[in-house]
Amino acid sequence: MSEDHLGKIRVLVVDDHPIVRVGIAAIIDARPDMMTVAQTGDAEEAIRLFEQHLPDITLMDLRLPKMSGVEAIRAIRLRHPKACFVVLTTYEGDEDIYQAIEAGARAYVIKGMPHEALTDALRRVHAGGRFLPPPISRALAQRTPDSDLTSREREVLSLLAQGRTNKEIAMELGITVATVKCHVSVILMRLQATDRTQAVVTALQRGLAHL
Amino acid sequence: MSEDHLGKIRVLVVDDHPIVRVGIAAIIDARPDMMTVAQTGDAEEAIRLFEQHLPDITLMDLRLPKMSGVEAIRAIRLRHPKACFVVLTTYEGDEDIYQAIEAGARAYVIKGMPHEALTDALRRVHAGGRFLPPPISRALAQRTPDSDLTSREREVLSLLAQGRTNKEIAMELGITVATVKCHVSVILMRLQATDRTQAVVTALQRGLAHL
């Protein structure tokens, strides 16, 4: 190992697919001005590795086993408020993006973009800037004020997205069917859906719920 | 470029994510007994590249823009029945797997497995064998005879999965609501669902429909 890492952008890579990690590392380590310091597919180990290496930038996938990438970002930022994050993920709806930005991500790159998008994002963020591809910022702009659901509504929505009936949801939450119907009505309004099936579909599209 | 490619397993890589292609190529080209001959993210170009290089094995993602990976496999096999395919994709339900095996894929590797799974699969397939990870063959074994839908039912299901009502589906297909209800009932039976929302959820899980 050479000792020429002075001045290089030091990157921690977090993605649950080993193959993707190899690809990212290959791209980054091929550039003279950046290098990877560690990689993992596990959110908890990511937190440990961050403490250990204190990288300039953490490259983070959002969909991870156990803990989500957003939670990992929040956890790290609690102790290191100046930590820099670039999200690298397949496009999975505006909600994930919104959450990630909210949690403090400074850039958002979609897998499937050319390599330059990734390295560009890293350089810009390291220089103190941001990087949001046009399709992403467009999606974000379309969020209306009441696309936010209350925590109870998210709870109901996730049960809806499992194909449960109102009665089952009522049992599960220990409330009456009438109340469930109220929540469902509000959800339909917020998602601009006309029935529960449509609500589930758009929730999955936007990343408000997962399979 | 050295001329030591004699005897190596020659691989064509097809995946729509540039980063993943880099990762795969890095892994394969690091082994002494295999090499990549070309790569692309486009199914149609994949067909051209196959004709041009006649690789020993084509490593194929199923989810591609425009044409699906399964269709690409079928197209190539029409003219080259002895062509070898290894599917490399994120797990997206048993239906994709079934279709791919049906179309002639000899191995199925899930992104997120360690590198060795990939190289193992390539070597085994090149030796004339097969490679199906336990979770995959388990999922395949659970297919009951009547989990197959007729083409009309698939048509209805994909409209269901868009959140359309029976009336809308009837309009779309130029049939009556009564007939749509019949199809929906059959679909519910086949998917072992009790209502349309559940049917949509399990269809998405199993890869019978997509967002």
Place this chain on the structure above:
DNA sequence: CCGGCCATCCGACCAGAGTCGGAGTTGGTT
């Protein structure tokens, strides 16, 4: 040629879903 599968259609029935309007509780904000 006939049985079976598929797609089509019908009518009637029941249960679930969704709407509307009204109303009480809590907890946090101003």
Place this chain on the structure above:
DNA sequence: AACCAACTCCGACTCTGGTCGGATGGCCGG
């Protein structure tokens, strides 16, 4: 204290969704 938002509940009404039984014509394989 006044207020607002979220959560809770109720009843009654409408309409979609789903089931059941029965029926037709086309198409394919034995």
